[in-house]
Amino acid sequence: MRAKAVILGCNYYIGLSALRCLGQFGIHTVAVDYSEERAYGALSKYTSERLIAPHYKQDKDAFIAFLKDYGRMQQQPPVLIPCHDSYVEVIDEHLEELRELYLIPQTEPGLYTKAMNKETLHRMAQQHGVNVPETLSPLEDDFLERVESELGYPCIVKPTDSPSFVALFRRKIFKVNNRMELQEALSKVQEAGLEVIVQRIIPGFDDHMYTFDAYLNQDSKVTHWVTCQKYRQFPINFGASVYTGQKYVPELRRIGGDFLERIGWKGFAEIEFKKDARTGAFYLIEVNVRMTNLNELLRQVGINFPYVTYQELTGTPVEPYAVTKDMNRVFWYGYEDMLAIRDYIRTKQLTILQVLRSLLRPKAYAIWSWRDPKPGLAFASMTLSKMWGKLRRR
Structure with missing residues (x-):
């Protein structure tokens, strides 16, 4: 009997794509979420x-107990695939005990968290000679004075723990x-008890954002990889991919692949880079350690993956x-891309003609599938x- 695949988080299209990517091979998929409400991914055929x-944050102990109880009931250890950062955090915290019952690629406790935490990630990147945006x-x-002299305005206030900040x-x-807006932002995060860093903005439009998606085997060697170029994000300029195309950029294999191998990474990872519009240098922005938004495109x-x-x-x-090679295919999350297009046009970053031209390319849809229509509906x-x-509320 084949091992099951347990998919954590099915109220978003990443979980849906994982179910489809595995289910099409006849693999027994288990869709896990904390509520039936809005978990449209679990409706997949x-x-x-x-x-x-139980909720992974509101009742973490009960959630871990639930996973362990389910794992003990299986004839073979299931493969555990988290599809949200918060699930990864919990798994990393209990990695050793979960690895007794589940198949998980990462073997080093804490490495997931180090890669997700922006401050520790940037330190690791610098240690291995990878460019990162100047950060304070x-x-x-002399923090405020150094922001003005070393980073300049505008700049960004960025969380070290993204899931908590985004939530x-x-x-x-x-x-x-300016300084006033910086102090206001710092006051908000301090009140919330969150840690942040302040970073220089790398020049370049959203199409200067790239991804290196890779799988590393248990010897921490890259076995599979592909690179992509973002075209639009939502929220615009500092958001998630909504319109992204596969684009062959061999330089990212050298930078991203070497970095992941040197830190002993195992399993899937997606590194986001930004290409400096002035110098052409690539800067590491963040690492996504769970399955990616782009799953369907990459498939x-x-x-x-x-x-x-x-x-x-x-x-x-x-x-x-x-x-x-370039395959001329794009990932499209139509709902949020429409919101992004509205904002790009409002801010005059794109024209209607530019948008219309871009939409002519063959697409990998985030949610819709003619073969599996129920989640989309x-x-x-x-x-x-x-x-x-x-x-009605208006």
């Missing part, structure tokens, strides 16, 4: 089993244009492969209901 677990901590001497403020960063251009993960951990690794229903509720 590729879901074999659906479970409701509010705890440093509270519904954004990834604060962009500040369509040749690398099914959830399947690569499953096969290696169950003893039948997939042959190494890299996408080394459920998401459309939820979105329309939300919009109707806003209209």
Whole structure:
């Protein structure tokens, strides 16, 4: 009997894509979430089993106990695939005990957290010669004066712990244009008890953002990789991918792959880079340690990362492969891209003609699939209901 794949977090399209990527091979998929409400990903026809677990933050001990109880009931250890940063944090905290019952690629406790934490990530990157944006901590001497002289305005206030920051403020960063705005932003995060860093903004439009997506085997060697170029994000300028294309950039394999191998990474990782519009140098921005928003695009251009993960951990690794040519295909999250397009046009960063031209490319859809329509229909229903509720409140 084949091992099951336990997918954590199915109220977003990352979990949905993981279910599809594995279910199409007949792998028994287990969709786990803390509520049935809005968990549209679990409605996929590729879901074999659906479970409701205690909330991973509100009742962490009960959540871990739930996972361990489920693992003990299985004939073979399931492959554990988290699809949200908060699930990764919990797994990392209990990595050794969960590895007794589940197949998890990472073996070093704390490494997931180091890569997710912006401050420790940047220290690791600098130790290995990887460019990172100039950064200051509010705890440093002469902090305000150094922001003006070393970083300049505008700059960004960035959380060291992104999941907690995003959950509270519904954004990834604060962009500040002067000392007063910086002090206001710092006051907000201090009141919330969160730690932040302040960073120089690397020049360049959103299409200067790139990703290096890779899988590293249990010897910490890159076996599969592909690179992509972002075109639009939401929120604009400092958000998540909503329109991103596969783009072969071999330099990112050297920078990103060497870095991941040197720190002893195992399993999937996605490094986000920004290319300096003035110098052409690539700067490491962050590392996504859970499965990526771009899963469906990457599958369509040749690398099914959830399947690569499953096969290696169950003893039948997939042959190494890299996408080394441009495939002219883009990932599209239509709902948020429409909001992004509105804001790009309002701020005159894009024209209507530029947007229309871009939309002609073949697409890998974030949610919709003709072969698996139920999640897309459920998401459309939820979105329309939300919009109707806003209209009624006006």
